[in-house]
Amino acid sequence: MDAFKKRVKELLAEKSVNLVIGYEEADDKSARALFMSAPGDADRLILDSRCVQNLALYLKKKEIRKLGKIAIVAPLHVVRSVLQMASENQIKEKEVILLSPAPDKTLQELADFKGMEGYVAQNPAALPEKDLETIRKLDAMTPSERFAFWRKEFAKCIKCYACRAACPMCFCGRCQVEYNQPQIVTVEATPLGNLEWHFMRAMHLAGRCVNCGECGRSCPVGIPVHLLSFKTCLTVKESFDARAGMGAEMKSVMSNFRPEDKENFIK
Amino acid sequence: MSKKSIYRPYLMRIETVTEEAPLVKTLRLKFVNEEEGRAFTFHAGQFAEYCVFGEGECTFCIASSPTRKDYIECTFRETGKVTRALSMCGPGDIIGFRGPYGNRFPLDDWKGKNLLFITGGIALPPLRSVIWNCLDRRDEFGDITILYGARTVADLVYKNELNAWAARSDIKLILTVDPGGATPDWKGKIDLVPTVLGQAAPSSVNTIALLCGPPIMIKFTLPVLVQLGFANENIFTTLENRMKCGCGKCGRCNVGPLFVCKDGPVFTLKQLKDLPQEY
Amino acid sequence: MKIETRLLKKGSLEKLVLDLHTAGKRILAPIKNDGKADFAEITGLNQMTEDYIATARSAKSVVFPKAETLFEADVTRDNVALTDRDLDKLPDTILLGTRPCDAAGLESLGSIFLWDTVDDVYAARRKKATLISISCNQCDAKCFCTSVNGGPGGTAGSDILLTRMENGDFLAEIITEKGKALAEQYAPLFEPAPEINKEKHLAKVPVVFDVKELVKKIQSGFDSPAWMQQSLRCIGCGACAFVCPTCACFDIQDIRKGKHASRKRSWDSCGFSMFTLHASGHNPRTTQDSRWRQRVMHKFAYMPERQNTLGCTGCGRCGRSCSVDMNLKEHLIHLCKAL
Helix, strand or coil: CHHHHHHHHHHHHCCCCCEEEEEEECCCCCEEEEEECCHHHHHHCECCCCCCCCHHHHHHCHHHHCCCCEEEECCHHHHHHHHHHHHCCCCCCCCEEEEEECCCCCEEEECCHHHHHHHHHHCCCCCCHHHHHHHHHHHHCCHHHHHHHHHHHHHCCCCCCHHHHCCCCCCCCCCHHHCCCCCCCCCCCCHHHHHHHHHHHHHHHCCCCCCCCHHHHHCCCCCCCHHHHHHHHHHHHHHHCCCCCCCCCCCCHHHCCCCCCCCCCCC | CCCCCCCCCEEEEEEEEEEEECCEEEEEEEECCHHHHHHCCCCCCCEEEEEECCCEEEEEECCCCCCCCCCEEEEEECCCHHHHHHHCCCCCCEEEEEEEECCCCCHHHHCCCEEEEEEEHHHHHHHHHHHHHHHCCHHHCCCEEEEEEECCHHHCCCHHHHHHHHHCCCCEEEEEECCCCCCCCCCCEECCHHHHHHHHCCCCCCEEEEEECCHHHHHHHHHHHHHCCCCHHHEEEECCCCCCCCCCCCCCCEECCEECCCCCCEEEHHHHHCCCCCC | CCCEEEEECHHHHHHHHHHHHHCCCEEEEEEEECCEEEEEECCCHHHCCCCCCCCCCCHHHHCCCCEEEEEEEEECCCCEEEEECCHHHCCCEEEECCCHHHHHHHHHHHHHHCCCCCCHHHHHHHHCEEEEEECCCCCCCCCCHHHHCCCCCCCCCCCEEEEECCCCCEEEEECCHHHHHHHHHCHHHEEECCCCCHHHHCCCCCCCCCHHHHHHHHHCCCCCCHHHHHHCCCCCCCHHHHHCCCCCCEEEEEEEECCEEEEEEEECCCCCCCCCCCCCCCCCCCCHHHHHHHHHHHHHHHHHHHCCCCCCCCCCHHHHHCCCCCCHHHHHHHHHHHC
16 A cells, blocks of 8 residues: 555656546545545555445546546556547547556556556456346346346436446447437436436447446445446357457447458348 | 416417528417417516427527517527427417516616617527517607627528618617628628727716627627726626526526526626626 | 424324325335335335435425426327326325435425425425424434434424334324324324423434534635535536435426327436536536536525525435545535635
């Protein structure tokens, strides 16, 4: 931890970066985002298993990007998000420095995309067992049982869009639901409209989601939204042997095709 | 008749559609229910929510004068979903009209005073309501001066009425278009509104200034008015903000503690100076 | 009306719920699902959980649902036929287990919806709602009702307030005429109350700021850099506004199915980037700090000035539901010092 604090202080003192985003302890002992602009701010920095928020989302905020070069204290899911955002032209080389924990908890500074790619290659990511268990249960259901499950969950949805706001990949300046010509999904929260919203979002994230689980964690009414994306990611891995957030080059399955792809309707 | 919901609009039949300028139309509306039409009153400066059922509502001022009881007029530019739907309506179609909302231009306070109207482009409609209202009560007011400009000649709205005003001896009408916006037969001025105002230099003595226009025009016109000696409480303008309910409930249109839909849209410069500049 | 006190034994509350259900009333009470308590319909007291500080969502859905129809229209070539909501068809609803902060929230909502032009849809729902609230014998770190003119035993907005005692019986305070009518209708269940020290059964919620001072500071704090500092981690979703018992901002949209149109109202939030976006593309609030400032000033500056009401009851839901810990209590304490 000290290495992290020391490096953050150095970066800010040297003005190599104008802002470092990390984690601090909140009143209730959970972790929350910390914005450090003076070296002294780094004394509040923490980095442990409580640090689950995907800080890459703050790269969506223009008032933060305007501050110039940024460093982020980045656990694995943040690194993957930054790479995925880079592959989609949201971040350029050298705009962001990542301070990540190596497997032995020491500081690994990732100053460019190559460094980040090396980091994700050596750190395997796995879906939490609890969620895999639920997915297995859902897979074992009949389609109508599964649909009934999701219909019941999404009836609770209040369309607060916390799931969208918490996700670094939902960076569209104007989301599809914010267009009214045409109005693809109804504005108000209705059972059918909620399903439409969530299924649309899951499809927009297929192959792009790094499985940080933030969408589910941020839901104020407890819908396990993240499971939809987890499942699509498992499907993408199985069908295309691809995962999001592994490199800075655009390779998302929904945005690319290879001549060897098995679908033959294009032939 | 059952109690009407505050969100329920009047049904209005479109009588005429006038193309004022590219993408700008005026609708003349009549109440489908004549009794409602007879009972309906409003004041110059107030606005309403106009809708195409199934598409949505949008907010425009009431552009006709309260002294003309037979009809309601609105003028709008096609900008989004609802204005597009309104643009596709024709004579005979029925739309919704919910209002009147907002405060008013305090015409009764201005008896005996001179009135100076300064406006540009599609900001003439709210002032047009006041202008016709004053012209219908002409004796109550002193000199009336109208300074109206647009980017090009084609963008001037109410072209027929401009001719009618020009022909009257009891109004001084100054028209202008931006440099590059004139046609070969244009007889008016060619300059920006603030500049023309400075040149015309109307007296501020016993005069109320009504200023409506795009933010950039207001920004550069206000200093000229102040320089001409107009006091802040004698400069009136209208604010626009995104609206939904029109009656102070949906929380969307506030500027500081005031709602544009309830405490406005008419404000004096003096009031605006006390508000946060968040509009 | 002078508050009267009664004793409602636990068994009597069970019977009351049963009797109300038999009488055809819709009873909403907190039930626990996956660790979160939320209002749902019950037919018996045993379905209700007692294990909650506050429900995840507020009770405002009863008077101001997340989506509702304002009216419907059928469009033909020559005519439009409008159909009003039949507000008489709204069900009589008993809200059981609202906390004092929920009930106070309804008062705050009323200061908007019943202000000036009375919102008939809201008024009808409010009239049909009876609140049998239960005061708080515990609180958590997010609660701050006592700092905003409320308290764990506050009676504002409730028709009957029950305070649970150690033996499971309740002190019942009959607060409004509506509450009185209900207590009289089920008189045998509401027994005479002995002297009971209500305070002893209430949670201790520490006061963390002087709200009068805070309102004054916020009213003159528009230009403070504190708003940017506080809002950096805000992600601009609507979670806080939607779970809040006092947030009343809404959107109006039309839905069309062929020739049939409905005008709908739904929850909206000043935290969304498009909340104030004009059709021209101009937006008075382009960054999250101006939207955060609007949220706090609306509740603590503008509403006190216009409606003479605070827009916050200290329920702490925003703090519990926010995934980035935009802890309003903490921010308000910070504003006391920063402004």
